[in-house]
Amino acid sequence: MKILVAYLSQTGNTKRVAEAIYDQLEAEKEIKPLSEVESLEGYDLAFIGFPIHASNPAAEAKAFLEEKGKGKKIAVFVTHAAPEDQEETRRYLENCRACLCEADLVGMFDCQGELAQSIIELLAKSDNPRHRQFAEYGPHTKGQPDESRLEKARAFARRVMRECGGA
Numbered sequence: 001m002k003i004l005v006a007y008l009s010q011t012g013n014t015k016r017v018a019e020a021i022y023d024q025l026e027a028e029k030e031i032k033p034l035s036e037v038e039s040l041e042g043y044d045l046a047f048i049g050f051p052i053h054a055s056n057p058a059a060e061a062k063a064f065l066e067e068k069g070k071g072k073k074i075a076v077f078v079t080h081a082a083p084e085d086q087e088e089t090r091r092y093l094e095n096c097r098a099c100l101c102e103a104d105l106v107g108m109f110d111c112q113g114e115l116a117q118s119i120i121e122l123l124a125k126s127d128n129p130r131h132r133q134f135a136e137y138g139p140h141t142k143g144q145p146d147e148s149r150l151e152k153a154r155a156f157a158r159r160v161m162r163e164c165g166g167a
């Protein structure tokens with residue numbers, strides 16, 4: 001079984017989750033930024049991770065999944081600044097599913113990631129009240145994904161592997 005872990009990560013949160021997942025895989029495996037992945041041919045399973053931008057998969061990830069995910073066995077992992085248990089977070093995941101409708105989606109994991117200070121400042125100055133409201137999450141996201149969230153990511157990786165007939 002050959003497995004790819006690919007990630008898109010501007011500020012490092014999704015990359016940390018990617019590394020936690022990669023560590024758990026007992027198989028032939030590779031980890032790389034999504035920008036270095038030309039195709040999913042030759043992999044039996046791909047874990048693909050990205051941040052949520054404006055309630056959707058970050059644009060580069062969305063394009064990749066729609067174009068190259070068709071018929072491929074994919075497990076997705078996502079980070080976002082909103083807490084995991086919010087109604088809007090469920091909407092993010094629905095938006096992710098929508099661009100994977102032609103893939104063989106074998107699992108989905110999401111967790112909170114720190115909102116970078118530069119983004120907080122940008123949102124706080126916005127004319128849009130939703131953006132300003134969103135900036136208020138900032139201080140509550142410090143240090144995420146923390147060890148407990150990384151542990152959940154590891155458990156996710158093990159579960160997907162079991163369900164896909166790996167180790």
Ligand SMILES: Cc1cc2nc3c(=O)[nH]c(=O)nc-3n(C[C@H](O)[C@H](O)[C@H](O)COP(=O)(O)O)c2cc1C
Nearest residue numbers: 009010011012013014051054055079080081082113
């Ligand atoms: C342009 C932009 C838009 C964002 N939009 C959202 C959003 O709609 N909802 C949310 O919960 N987080 C949003 N975030 C926060 C990121 O999803 C979060 O900080 C994520 O963990 C970043 O991951 P990375 O460090 O791997 O880039 C946004 C961040 C940026 C830069």
